[in-house]
Amino acid sequence: xxxxxxxxxLIQNHSFQLEFLSDYRNAALERFKSIKFPTNRDEEWRFLNxxxxxxxxFKLSTxxxxxxxxxxxxxxxxxxxxxxxxxxxxxxxxxxxENLPKGACLxxxxxxxxxxxxxxxxxxxxxxxPKDDFFVELNSAIVDNGVLVFIPKETKFExxxxxxxxxxxxxxxxxxxxxxxxxxxxxxxxTIIEDFIGLGEFEYLNIPVAExxxxxxxxxxxxxxxxxxxxxxxxxxxxxxxxQNADYQSYTIHFGAKVSRSDxxxxxxxxxxxxxxxxxxxxxGEQESDTHTLMHHQQPxxxxxxxxxxxxxxxxxxxxxGKIWVDQIAQKTDSFQENRNILLSDNGTVDxxxxxxxxxxxVRCSHGATVGQLDEEEVFYLKSRxxxxxxxxxxxxxxxxxxxxENLEVESxxxxxxxxxxxxxxxxxxxxxx
Amino acid sequence: MSDTQTIDKMVxxxxxxxxxxxxxxxxxxxxxxxxxxxxxxxxxxxPEFMLEFRLKxxxxxxxxxxxxxxxxxxxxxxKYDEITYYSAPKIKKQLNSLDEVDPVLLETYEKLGIPLxxxxxxxxxxxxxxxxxxxxxxxxxxxxxxxGVIFCSISEALKEYPELVQKYLGSVVPSNDNFFAALNxxxxxxxxxxxxxxxxxxxxxxxxxxxxNNEESGQFERTLIVAEEYASVSYLEGCTAPQFSTNLLHxxxxxxxALDHADIKYSTVQNWYAGDEEGNGGIYNxxxxxxxxxxxxxxxSWTQVETGSAIxxxxxxxxxxxxxxxxEFYSVALTNKMQQADTGTKMIHxxxxxxxxxxxxGISAGKSNNSYRGLVKIGPKATGSRNYSQxxxxxxxNNCGAHxxxxxxxxxSKSSIEHEATTSRVGEDxxxxxxxxxxxxxxxxxxxxNGFCKDxxxxxPMEFAVEAQKLLGIKLEGSVG
Numbered sequence: 001x002x003x004x005x006x007x008x009x010l011i012q013n014h015s016f017q018l019e020f021l022s023d024y025r026n027a028a029l030e031r032f033k034s035i036k037f038p039t040n041r042d043e044e045w046r047f048l049n050x051x052x053x054x055x056x057x058f059k060l061s062t063x064x065x066x067x068x069x070x071x072x073x074x075x076x077x078x079x080x081x082x083x084x085x086x087x088x089x090x091x092x093x094x095x096x097x098e099n100l101p102k103g104a105c106l107x108x109x110x111x112x113x114x115x116x117x118x119x120x121x122x123x124x125x126x127x128x129x130p131k132d133d134f135f136v137e138l139n140s141a142i143v144d145n146g147v148l149v150f151i152p153k154e155t156k157f158e159x160x161x162x163x164x165x166x167x168x169x170x171x172x173x174x175x176x177x178x179x180x181x182x183x184x185x186x187x188x189x190x191t192i193i194e195d196f197i198g199l200g201e202f203e204y205l206n207i208p209v210a211e212x213x214x215x216x217x218x219x220x221x222x223x224x225x226x227x228x229x230x231x232x233x234x235x236x237x238x239x240x241x242x243x244q245n246a247d248y249q250s251y252t253i254h255f256g257a258k259v260s261r262s263d264x265x266x267x268x269x270x271x272x273x274x275x276x277x278x279x280x281x282x283x284x285g286e287q288e289s290d291t292h293t294l295m296h297h298q299q300p301x302x303x304x305x306x307x308x309x310x311x312x313x314x315x316x317x318x319x320x321x322g323k324i325w326v327d328q329i330a331q332k333t334d335s336f337q338e339n340r341n342i343l344l345s346d347n348g349t350v351d352x353x354x355x356x357x358x359x360x361x362x363v364r365c366s367h368g369a370t371v372g373q374l375d376e377e378e379v380f381y382l383k384s385r386x387x388x389x390x391x392x393x394x395x396x397x398x399x400x401x402x403x404x405x406e407n408l409e410v411e412s413x414x415x416x417x418x419x420x421x422x423x424x425x426x427x428x429x430x431x432x433x434x
Numbered sequence: 435m436s437d438t439q440t441i442d443k444m445v446x447x448x449x450x451x452x453x454x455x456x457x458x459x460x461x462x463x464x465x466x467x468x469x470x471x472x473x474x475x476x477x478x479x480x481p482e483f484m485l486e487f488r489l490k491x492x493x494x495x496x497x498x499x500x501x502x503x504x505x506x507x508x509x510x511x512x513k514y515d516e517i518t519y520y521s522a523p524k525i526k527k528q529l530n531s532l533d534e535v536d537p538v539l540l541e542t543y544e545k546l547g548i549p550l551x552x553x554x555x556x557x558x559x560x561x562x563x564x565x566x567x568x569x570x571x572x573x574x575x576x577x578x579x580x581x582g583v584i585f586c587s588i589s590e591a592l593k594e595y596p597e598l599v600q601k602y603l604g605s606v607v608p609s610n611d612n613f614f615a616a617l618n619x620x621x622x623x624x625x626x627x628x629x630x631x632x633x634x635x636x637x638x639x640x641x642x643x644x645x646x647n648n649e650e651s652g653q654f655e656r657t658l659i660v661a662e663e664y665a666s667v668s669y670l671e672g673c674t675a676p677q678f679s680t681n682l683l684h685x686x687x688x689x690x691x692a693l694d695h696a697d698i699k700y701s702t703v704q705n706w707y708a709g710d711e712e713g714n715g716g717i718y719n720x721x722x723x724x725x726x727x728x729x730x731x732x733x734x735s736w737t738q739v740e741t742g743s744a745i746x747x748x749x750x751x752x753x754x755x756x757x758x759x760x761x762e763f764y765s766v767a768l769t770n771k772m773q774q775a776d777t778g779t780k781m782i783h784x785x786x787x788x789x790x791x792x793x794x795x796g797i798s799a800g801k802s803n804n805s806y807r808g809l810v811k812i813g814p815k816a817t818g819s820r821n822y823s824q825x826x827x828x829x830x831x832n833n834c835g836a837h838x839x840x841x842x843x844x845x846x847s848k849s850s851i852e853h854e855a856t857t858s859r860v861g862e863d864x865x866x867x868x869x870x871x872x873x874x875x876x877x878x879x880x881x882x883x884n885g886f887c888k889d890x891x892x893x894x895p896m897e898f899a900v901e902a903q904k905l906l907g908i909k910l911e912g913s914v915g
Contacts, residue, residue, distance in 0.1 A: 328832060346814060346846045356838040358857045361829035365857040369842055371812075372850035 007058065007138075008033060014060050016144045018109060020117045024124060028140030035134050047319040047351040048261060048290040053233050058205055060142060061174035063089040068166060070094050073197055075412045078162035081106060083147055085164065087171035088178060090145055105150035106161060109179070112148055120148060123181050127211040127239035128265075135207045135235045139177040143209075146179030151188035151218070160191035160221075160410050165208070167229065172202040180210040184218035184246075191221040191409060196236075198229030198256060205233045206257075212240040212248070216270065219247045223408060225417070228256035230285065237263040244270025244299075251408060254281040254289050255420055261290040268295070268302040268330075275304045280404035282424045284313035294323045295337070297330040306337040309404055311397060312348040313428040320352040324367065328359040337367040342374065342400065344428055390429050397425040465515040468492060471620055474519060478589055481596045491609035491619030498613045507745060507774050507803075512683050512718065517653070519621040574638065581637045583667070584629040588656050591627035598629055602660050606689040606726045606753070614685040615722040618654045622687065625656035630665035630696075639895050640669040655686035661696035663729065668699040670895060684743075686721045694729030694756065699737070701894055702750075703902060706742035708773050716744025716773070723750035727759030730785070735762035737893040739902045740775060741909050749807065751780035754788035754816070761790040764890040766902075768909055769802030769834070778808035778825075778839075783816040783849070792823035795887045798834035799910055805837040812849045819849040827857040828886055830879075830910065880907040 011029055016022065037054060038045040068086055075082075083106070084094035090108045097106055105112075109120060124143075128136055147163050165178050182192060196206060206228060214220055228234045234257040242248045254260050266275045281289045295304045310318045324335050341350045354367040374396050382392035401421045408414050463470065471492045475485045502509065578585050584595065591599050609619035630636050661667055671688075684706070692698050700723075709716025719742075725734035736750040752761030763779035781790035790810065798804040806825045827836035838855045860882050868878035884891070884903045891899045 331832075341844070343844055343847045346817075346848070348845075348847065350842070350844045352842040352853075353840060354838070354853065354855065355840075356827070356855055356857055357835070358827065358829065358837065359835045361832050361834070361859045363829075363857060363859070367838075367853075367855050369840070369853040370851060371842060371844040372852075373847060 004033070004037070010060055011141055014142070016142075018144055020121075021109070021143060024121070025141055025143060028125075028137050032134075032137040032141045035137055038134055044292065047317075049259065049288050049317070052259060053205065056203060056205070056233075057173065058175045059173055061088045061171050061176050063087075064170050066168060066170055068094065068168060068199070070164065070166065073164055073166070073195065073416075075160070075162050075193070075410060077410050077412055078160045078193065081157070081159050082162040082164060083108065084166065085145070085178060086166050087168060087174065088145070088165075088176040101152070101155045101157065103152035104155060104157070105148060107148050109146045109148060116148060119150075119183070120181060123183065123211060123213065124179075125211075127213065127241055127267075128209060128237055133237065136209055136237050138175070139179065139207045139209045142175065142177050143179045144177075146181065149180070149182040149190070149192060151184045151190045153185040154187045155185075156188070157190035160193055162193045162195065165194070165196045165206070167198045167204055167206065167232070169200050169202055171204050173204060175205045175207065178206070178208040180208070182210070182212040182220070182222075184212070184214045184220055186215040187217040188215070189219040191223075193223045193225065193410065193413065195225045195227075196234065196256075197227050198232050201229050201231050203231045203233070203258075204229070205235070207234075208236040210236075210238045212238070214240065214242050214246040214248055216243050217245040218243070220249065221409060222248070222250045223410070223413070224250070224252045224262075225413070226252075226254045226256055226260055226262070227420070228260070230256060230258060230287070232257050234260040236261070238265065240266045240275075242266060242268050242270065242273045242275055245272045246270060247274045249276040249407075250278070251404065252277075252279040252291070253404070253417060254279070254283070254291070255424070257289070258286065259288045261292075263292045265294040266296065266304070268297050268299060268304065271299045271301050273299070273302045275302075277304075277306045278404050278407065279308040280401055281308075281310040281318055282401060282421065283311070283316040283318060284424070284428055285316060286314070287316045288319075289316070290319035292321045292323075294325060295335060297324070297326045297333045297335065300329060300331045300333070302330065302333055304333075304335045307404065308337075308339045309401065310339075310341045310350065311344065311401060311424075311428070312341065312350055313344040315345070315347045317349045318351070320369075321355065322353075322367065323355040323357065324365055326358045326360050326363055326365060331360050331362045333360065333363040333365065335363070335365045339367070339369040341369075341371040342397070343371055344373070394425045394429040397428065398422055401425070464518050466492070466517070466519055466621065470519055474621055478592075480589070480592050481600075483596070483600050484592060487604065487609065488620050491616050492621075494610040495613065495616035495620055498610075498616055500613055507747070507776055509718070509745060514617075517683065519654075577637055582631045582634050583636050584627065585640060586627055588622075588625045588627045588658060591658075595627075595629070598660070599627065599658065602658055602689065602691050604689075606691060606724050607687050607722050612722060614720045615687050618656060618685045618687045618722070622654040622656035625658075625686070626671075627657075628659040628667060628669060630661045630667045632662040633664045634662075635665070636667040640667065653684055655684070657686070657688040658691075659689070659698055659700070660691045661693065661698050663694045663696060665693075666697035668701070668895065670701040670703070670898060672703040672705070683718045683720065688721070688723040688750075690725030690734055692725065692727050692729065692732035692734050692759075695731045696729065697733045698725060699735045700725070700750070701898065702736075702738040702740070703894075703898055703905075704738070704740045704742050704746070705905065708742050708771060709744040711771055717742070718745045719743035719747065720745075721748035723748060724753065725751070725761075726753040727756045727761065727785075727788075729759070730756040731758045732756050733760040733762075735760075735764075735893070736779065737764040737890065738766070738777075739890070739894070739905070740765070740767040740777060741905055743775075744773060746773075746775040746777055748777050749779055751782070752790065753782045753784065754790065754819075755784045756788075757785040758787045759785055760788070762893075763790075763792045763794070764893045765794045766797070766887045766890045766906070767795070767804055767806075768797045768799075768906055769804045770800040770909055771802060772800070773802040775803070776805045776807055778806045780809040781811070781821060782809075783812040783819045783821070785816060787818040788816055789820040790822075792821070792825070793889050794823075794825040795890055796825070796827040796836055797830065797883060797886070797906075797910075798827070798836050799830040801833045803835045803837070805839060806855075807839040809841040809843070810851055810853070811841075811843040812845060812851065814845040817846050817848040821851045821853075823851075823853040825853075825855040826886065827855070828883070829857065829859050876907075879910070883907075883910065
């Protein structure tokens with residue numbers, strides 16, 4: 001990254017739109033000034049190659065009203081609850097919000113009214129523990145819009161919320177800082193999709209931050225789909241607080257970006273709560289993908305489940321660090337984590353570090369991690385049924401990846417993702433030795 | 435060899451095991467500088483190359499930073515200036531009978547099932563002629579000599595086989611490897627040297643010898659074991675009996691070298707003083723252990739039972755350089771009271787078709803913290819390699835912690851790594867079942883724990899396996915209920 005000073009002065013001279021966030025931005029900028037760019041010497045950033053980001057020069061994204069065809073990315077289930085951002089700027093003309101349940105809120109920060117300002121001020125930055133995180137502070141220093149979702153007590157969002165973040169060629173070389181605050185009141189229920197799409201092959205840095213607060217008995221399905229440009233950098237962070245009896249299900253899908261990093265944190269702060277943090281990463285070429293998760297059990301009788309699947313081909317490099325943390329009072333915790341990696345090429349690398357930190361004695365926690373190849377016997381079985389070698393392998397990779405996607409409850413999204421998986425499976429098997 | 439012959443031989447050779455060693459009474463300055471390193475070298479009468487080795491290590495050490503901010507370890511600062519880096523051989527006070535020994539110690543021996551003769555030796559009671567450990571040791575020595583195995587202290591080896599030592603010393607753990615290895619290389623006191631020549635299968639487990647001849651080798655122990663082509667050796671260090679030391683810091687280095695088809699098995703039973711209930715006193719056991727499978731089809735196997743020390747910090751590792759070589763790591767680490775253990779292994783796969791197995795069992799009780807920290811790395815050229823790791827933790831009581839930090843890195847598409855870890859507790863239903871069969875609660879727990887550790891104990895030499903089982907029971911006394 002260019003001299004931080006240059007970026008700082010860019011930020012200082014930038015005219016932001018949202019006045020009420022200026023204190024928040026300025027405070028973050030002050031903290032940002034004293035933070036060093038992460039290197040491989042920092043344990044949290046040990047394996048990811050950040051050199052390309054370090055070398056690049058970034059500017060701040062500017063608004064433009066270019067025509068964008070969003071139809072290929074729209075989800076029919078979410079047709080009445082879609083918010084579209086282009087290069088980080090909200091596009092009223094492309095978005096559509098209709099038929100919201102009574103009392104619910106699905107607004108951008110810019111459209112939020114006075115009472116919601118207070119709401120935002122309380123919650124922004126409250127769940128991500130941004131201390132010393134370069135990219136979170138950068139996001140906070142330049143945040144100028146975002147999405148606020150509020151699901152009132154005992155209310156259900158019938159249709160999923162689709163937050164579409166598109167990046168076009170106009171934003172080449174820019175930093176984009178999407179922000180999302182989701183508040184689910186007691187026994188509320190919703191499905192929220194954050195979708196990051198790059199339209200073309202060019203470089204930019206996308207650093208989304210999301211915070212989710214779930215009250216007692218709330219249910220949330222949360223999908224984050226990353227299909228950025230293959231030259232882009234995507235570094236995202238998510239913090240979720242899960243209260244008593246609440247159920248949080250997060251699915252993170254990474255297909256795109258040259259370098260992507262995802263930090264997911266779920267705090268189980270109420271008894272009997274449950275959390276799922278599943279992930280799927282399909283990479284090839286020279287892609288780098290890093291997923292860090294923290295499942296923090298802070299109360300007794302909670303359950304959590306995690307399945308993280310990865311396929312690596314060519315010179316791609318995948319990193320996984322999954323932490324399960326069980327506090328001393330979190331007795332009767334039942335936590336399971338599984339990380340499976342398929343490494344298809346000799347130039348690819350897989351680094352994985354499943355981690356257990358247990359301070360309570362009456363718990364059941366386990367994790368498993370494997371790195372391997374397609375099962376020869378499975379390939380043989382398919383061949384014995386008349387498929388050729390490549391088709392068999394393609395089918396196996398497809399099936400392997402689909403295990404994560406199958407759990408999604410939005411059919412049209414599933415269809416889009418399956419199509420991508422199928423293309424990927426075809427691509428990576430093409431050059432395999434038959 | 436007939437008895438007469440043995441006796442003759444004994445009589446005719448110079449009496450070298452007694453107390454004729456000249457003892458330096460003069461004061462040795464505290465602290466460390468180049469002069470001290472030179473003085474250590476001079477007093478130990480080592481060959482020229484050792485001075486260079488020690489000085490280089492010392493200079494490296496100066497440049498290194500002491501690792502202070504370790505995750506999960508709470509370490510009080512070590513005052514390196516207050517350590518005396520050269521200790522003249524000490525004579526322990528001889529006791530006349532077991533009656534003079536601390537009854538607590540005797541009770542421990544009793545529970546461990548250590549034979550009477552050995553109890554005396556351990557407590558430093560004068561031993562009667564029949565059980566004279568020296569003569570038994572000599573017989574062993576003869577047997578080893580016949581086979582061509584060199585087994586002696588490293589200072590002896592430096593005098594008698596300087597070329598061998600020079601060739602291998604520091605070849606696996608370079609003197610600039612880490613802070614404590616550098617310190618050890620600069621000032622190491624003594625340790626063992628084992629050399630098994632080509633095609634020789636060591637005629638006895640070296641632990642047998644070791645039990646008889648367990649000398650105090652001081653604070654900075656150095657061990658070097660070399661097995662040539664087709665050679666094999668099994669070595670055990672340590673002892674189940676509690677060991678006390680006045681030194682806070684123990685920084686040992688162990689190096690293993692296995693050539694083609696060689697096989698080295700290294701077992702450790704560690705029961706250093708762990709400090710009191712509040713965590714005062716106790717030993718910092720910072721050990722660098724590493725083996726290299728230099729040749730094809732070589733095999734190195736580490737087995738450890740870690741029950742003592744205030745802080746244990748060790749990662750016995752294997753570099754699998756030769757094709758088809760094998761690395762193994764079996765570990766039981768038990769922590770109680772305020773103990774902290776951070777242990778695990780590194781398996782670095784470089785050769786083709788190499789395989790490694792890691793079985794680690796951690797048991798935490800009291801207010802202790804127990805971490806498994808390991809690395810499995812399969813390099814780009816190590817095709818056809820395999821690793822299987824299993825790290826299980828058991829927690830006893832609600833004030834302790836168990837942690838796993840496995841690093842897994844794979845860089846080719848023809849290898850596979852499997853890692854599994856679980857954390858659990860001793861189940862009430864398990865205890866109930868055993869109690870219902872007539873076992874007391876404590877016995878029941880001891881039995882469950884031993885079942886939990888069975889995979890590791892199976893790798894220990896038999897007599898130690900039995901003692902290690904009992905040791906766990908003793909260590910956990912009073913912590914369950």
